[in-house]
Amino acid sequence: MNRHKTMLLSSVALMLAVTACSNSSQKEVMKEATKEGTTTPKPAAASGKASDVPLTVKILKGSSSINLQAPLFDYIFEKTNVRIQLELVTTNFEQKAQTIIATNSLPDIMEVAYGKQMYVDGAKNGLFLPISDYISDAPNLAKIMKENKEIAKNNIDGKIYSFPKLGAWKLQLAQGAMIRYDLLEELGLEAPKTFDDLYKVLKKFKEAYPNSIPYTGRENAFNLLKPLAFAMGSGNRIYYDPNIEGGKYVYGQAHPEFKPVLEFTSKLFKEKLLDPDYAVNTSDAMKEKLASGRSLFYYDNNSFGVNFNEALKPKNPKARFELLPLMKNDRGQTRGWMYKKDWMHNIVISSKTKNPHELVRFLDWFYGEEGTRATAYGVEGVNYKMENGKPVILDSIIKKYAQTKDPFRNMQTDLATGFEQLALNVDEHPMIETSAPELVKWKDMITTEKGYVYEVVSPPFTNDELSRLKTLQSKVDTLVDQEMDKFIIGVRPVSDFDKFSQQLIDSGALEIEKIYNEANQRYQKQ
Structure with missing residues (x-):
């Protein structure tokens, strides 16, 4: 298969941080998310596309491989009038993103993983376009946010600064x-x-x-x-x-x-x-x-x-x-x-962009029916067909990947579809068509009725809480990381656990609990 074309590679080290959200109330968040915002509205493109004139946008993304010659790229350009120029970072993407944000050298659009301090820093320092101010250009996202209030947990100071990676439909895994x-x-x-x-x-x-x-x-x-x-x-x-x-x-x-x-x-x-x-x-x-x-x-x-x-x-x-x-x-x-329903990874737009309305409309297209389907199945007539109103992968595509080591992910890489590639509103129905039957059987075992619990998105914190959590978790989490392997491999006896647990409490573990629970109680009351 012909992948890995025109890739730009980068390599640097991983940096972890505290999940960041705002201290605004849920009602304020949703109000902000659904009003027009403070920026003067710009009329929708007369063509009905994201832009009336052809645009090329640079997008920075962490990924091991995407087929940059996939027909989907031309299809997206046909539908939006926006041409994607993709830069892939195959290793240590988070450090690359951290460096870019620290130096304020953002491309037009870039990916920032969920739960990273650099996302908060970039938003607070004005590096990211406040999507709330352009929400009239994002009707698809606004509609989803009304139905999925968890998204608002990722806002900063009551504003939306990213297009989150969501799950339109998931083949549930655990x-x-x-x-x-x-x-x-x-x-x-x-x-x-x-x-x-x-x-x-x-x-x-x-x-x-x-x-x-x-x-x-x-x-x-x-x-x-x-x-x-x-x-x-x-x-x-x-x-x-x-x-x-x-x-x-x-x-x-x-x-x-x-x-x-x-x-x-x-x-x-x-x-x-x-x-x-x-x-x-x-x-x-x-x-x-x-x-x-x-x-x-x-x-x-x-x-x-x-x-x-x-x-x-x-x-x-x-x-x-x-x-x-x-x-x-x-x-x-x-x-x-x-695994939680939504990944919540952030797709941000540089605040320096000269085309804010166009780029907001462009990214919003990926949440609509047309964009969701295209980034799940590819191009109609080339990769899939419609039967009884539903998309069905072409037999030729199924056969092409049937004997590969991982049919579903190999297909997605070549078609540039799915979570790892271009989708923002991820539809995993194609996984059913391309995967072994046991995966569907296991899906039916992974339900709340069977005792499974969704991973929870952290509540929104105030700025003071974020600062305190950063200090506390740098001490407590570090202690845990240093000692867990010692207990497991026998270097430290498990009989020492009570002493170790008290050390964590003395270092602030219960204060971490208090901050999380108070933030969650605020969120639940709103």
Whole structure:
């Protein structure tokens, strides 16, 4: 396939920060979002397009690959009169974005990941165009905002400064417990219903396959603990717990409920049931172990299992990963995280642009029916057809990618469609047509009725709260990051946890909880 054309590459280091929102009331936010704003309105383009004259816009985006020759680019130009000149940053995009914002050298449009301090800084320092002032040029976004109030959590001082990446329709995925089900059958084992059952199953796997790594993970303790801690009745760092007082923010490691999580993981590590390299595995390294049959269980994105199953089939036609039903924890709960409906990544326009109305209309087009469909399916007659009023991917397109390692994502890369490419209002219906049937089966298991909980967007904070959180979390989160691996690998005994938990409290963990809960209570009352 012909990808990677005319790409511009950059590489720099990752920077994390605190989620940023405004201290304005929800009513003020929605009022601001739906009124015309303070800028003098400019008549809509006479052509009905975003611009009456052809424009070329520079867009900076983090992505590993997009086919820059995809027909979708010409289609977008045909419909909007705006030509996209795309600059792709394949590594360390967040640091690249940070540098651009710090030096006020924005292109026309750029992507800023959700929850980053640089988004707040850019908005407050006047680097981003205030979309609220041009909301009359964005009827599609305004309509969605009326229906989806969560979007307003991302506003700064009551104003919209970005076009957020939303989910029009999602094939629901989760950080699920995925296990080699064929080995359960082979060894005559029942699917684990509790975490003690899981321990026993992993132990049986290791006995039957001594060279295996029963449980693997990727990158660090944070990724290992986020889904596992919540499922076991606690949570990692600050998180929203729907089972405490009707819903409350809690700093997981500051409470005794977290201790069983460390007891469990440290026991797995000690008995060689947990990958010794879990903390340093790259995503690719983890996937290789699972796809090759070396590892037999993971607690991560369930959709990965489809690719692992395809990779395992040539050597063992019976091999298959399956999503386990949620396991009951020691508190009698069955619960797990499912990915939030909206990604909320920010697409911002430079305040220096000479064409603010045109660029706002351009980005708003992506939220309309025409733009949503095009960025999901591509170009009608080239990539899909309409049947009974619904888009259907052409057979030739299905066949082209059917034998690739990851049909859905390879198709999206070539067509420049979907979440990773150009979509802002992401429709994942094409995933059903191009993915293995088990993914659809797993989707039906990932529901609130089964115990899954949507990840929650943080509430809007005041400026003082943001400043205080930045100070507190730099201390508390750093302590957690420094010590979690030590507990898991046995360098620090789990018996020290109570002392460690008190250290977190002394460093401000409970104050972090207080700030989050007060901000959330304000938001809920509005």
